Amino acid sequence: MTAEKGASAVDDLALRLALGDLNAAYADCIDDDRLEEWPDFFLEDCRYLITSRESYAAGLRHGVIYCASRGMLLDRVMAMRRANIFEPHRYRHIVGPTRIDRVEGGVAEARTNFLAVRIMHNGDSQLFATGRYLDRVDVAQTQHRFIERLVVLDSQKIDTLLVIPL
Amino acid sequence: MSVQDAGFDHGLTFPSNALSEVPFRVYTDPEQYRLEQERIFKGPTWNYLCLEAEIAEPGDWVATTIGEVAVIVARGPDGAVNAFVNRCAHRGNLLCLTEKGHGKEITCIYHGWSYDLAGKLTGVAFERGVKRQGGMPPEFRKDEHHLQRLRVAELSGLIFGSFDNNAPDLETYLGPVVAGGIRRVLNRPARIIGRSTQVLPNNWKLYFENTKDTYHASILHTFLTTFRINRLSQAGGINIDESGGNHFSFAKLDYAAEDAEYKAAQLRSDTDMKLQDNSVIESVDEYGDSISVQILTVFPNMVLQQIRNTIAVRVCRPRGVDRSELDWIHLGFAGDDEAMTERRLRQGNLVGPSGYIALEDGCVGGFVQRALQYNDADSGVVMMGGHDAESHSFRASEAAIRGFWKKYRALTGA
Numbered sequence: 001m002t003a004e005k006g007a008s009a010v011d012d013l014a015l016r017l018a019l020g021d022l023n024a025a026y027a028d029c030i031d032d033d034r035l036e037e038w039p040d041f042f043l044e045d046c047r048y049l050i051t052s053r054e055s056y057a058a059g060l061r062h063g064v065i066y067c068a069s070r071g072m073l074l075d076r077v078m079a080m081r082r083a084n085i086f087e088p089h090r091y092r093h094i095v096g097p098t099r100i101d102r103v104e105g106g107v108a109e110a111r112t113n114f115l116a117v118r119i120m121h122n123g124d125s126q127l128f129a130t131g132r133y134l135d136r137v138d139v140a141q142t143q144h145r146f147i148e149r150l151v152v153l154d155s156q157k158i159d160t161l162l163v164i165p166l
Numbered sequence: 167m168s169v170q171d172a173g174f175d176h177g178l179t180f181p182s183n184a185l186s187e188v189p190f191r192v193y194t195d196p197e198q199y200r201l202e203q204e205r206i207f208k209g210p211t212w213n214y215l216c217l218e219a220e221i222a223e224p225g226d227w228v229a230t231t232i233g234e235v236a237v238i239v240a241r242g243p244d245g246a247v248n249a250f251v252n253r254c255a256h257r258g259n260l261l262c263l264t265e266k267g268h269g270k271e272i273t274c275i276y277h278g279w280s281y282d283l284a285g286k287l288t289g290v291a292f293e294r295g296v297k298r299q300g301g302m303p304p305e306f307r308k309d310e311h312h313l314q315r316l317r318v319a320e321l322s323g324l325i326f327g328s329f330d331n332n333a334p335d336l337e338t339y340l341g342p343v344v345a346g347g348i349r350r351v352l353n354r355p356a357r358i359i360g361r362s363t364q365v366l367p368n369n370w371k372l373y374f375e376n377t378k379d380t381y382h383a384s385i386l387h388t389f390l391t392t393f394r395i396n397r398l399s400q401a402g403g404i405n406i407d408e409s410g411g412n413h414f415s416f417a418k419l420d421y422a423a424e425d426a427e428y429k430a431a432q433l434r435s436d437t438d439m440k441l442q443d444n445s446v447i448e449s450v451d452e453y454g455d456s457i458s459v460q461i462l463t464v465f466p467n468m469v470l471q472q473i474r475n476t477i478a479v480r481v482c483r484p485r486g487v488d489r490s491e492l493d494w495i496h497l498g499f500a501g502d503d504e505a506m507t508e509r510r511l512r513q514g515n516l517v518g519p520s521g522y523i524a525l526e527d528g529c530v531g532g533f534v535q536r537a538l539q540y541n542d543a544d545s546g547v548v549m550m551g552g553h554d555a556e557s558h559s560f561r562a563s564e565a566a567i568r569g570f571w572k573k574y575r576a577l578t579g580a
Binding site: 054064069076078079 | 249359360363364365367377386389391442443445473491507508510514519528529
């Protein structure tokens, strides 16, 4: 599905490029360990949820991580930096092209496939997560921000723990 | 042939009769792991199978495991819950290939043998041959090839199964106090609000012991001390059943208490941290008894937790001597309003694979497993709070862990 009929192809291309850049910047923010910048990708009144394909399809609302405000995103980062105990590790996201389902009233609904490798401090690497981002993005402002990002993992199985957001 | 017939009538040697010494090889020895499958999971124990709600309608079934043994739990046409092995009587094929399903019968994909929902063999393809050639010999009786059935019992919407006719009934197995703890938390019909699974690089017992370990809570989970969610100085206690295997620990909510014990012990904590959004811990006293935390365990590997308003069943499934899978089944109740549902979802950040007060439990077992790699000759020391496995009102204790070993040793002959 493309942007609403009548919109020029250039606008659609520009939006796709912009959302692609947004996703690339988001992945780099996490992978480069600049987690303090992660909440800035979201509006103040936002949602971020990590769930699994089966749970999502069944309409289950619980998330492995569930943030219902930018404050909860900040708390996730703070707890990770200052409270929780775990072995140091990093991610490497590979992010697919963004497909736009609909643009209406300054909000784009988009989906982007991704996979994330987890690299432990000792170099052990593992395919940690695959899935898709289901997004509602505020595209009315110059700085596009997520209203809602649902991280729908292909598998319910998570190796050991999930502390760095995906 | 059981391990007993093989002349191997007990597992590892424990260094003494003291419950407080546990040889490290219990976590690393492959023969001990095999013994556990026979003596514990297929022994006189009650093992969590599923929620009643998962097999609500006649014809519903789920495929799951007890230990590593594949089993099926089905709701028969008469409404009875049946459990039987997930193994075709013919050539041993796996009958149910997916996690759940629905049907009037269960048919093996290999040669079409079919069973009713009580595991009774009802159909054998080409039993009479084709054009009077082939077919089963005259002495073949379908009645002699029904699937092995398990005993089934239900409590508060939880379904349990046992391989062993010698196990006492479920209520006796749990004891009145632990059964009461289950009834307390699941006092109305539960429904599933989410699922997650952690793959843990460690022996299943390392996780299960952790759930019985009130000693570690405020030390490993620094989120707690920082935000004053659960401290040993709060009123609470540990209730352990007579066998030692089942328990629950609980704490009441009291934020007014001072933290002198922790300051004295100079434990790691960051007191200038503040949550931006408190809704992750905002909770209501939904049971009306001020108990904000109840962690209940059922031997061999099931947990029922109430942490504020998050309710979950956890099952730590053995998948090899150094690997396990921890299934989380997050629950709500049918009568929850939107506010309560939202509370459960937000507090869900406290538990699970990303749990603020649970994620360390995911990695610490793996750390132990690595430290024991080819270095498992000695024993762990489990004497916090004494040497017994008795109930008491303090939680700076490893009594419930000692209780686990008491039951474990009774079943494995150590």
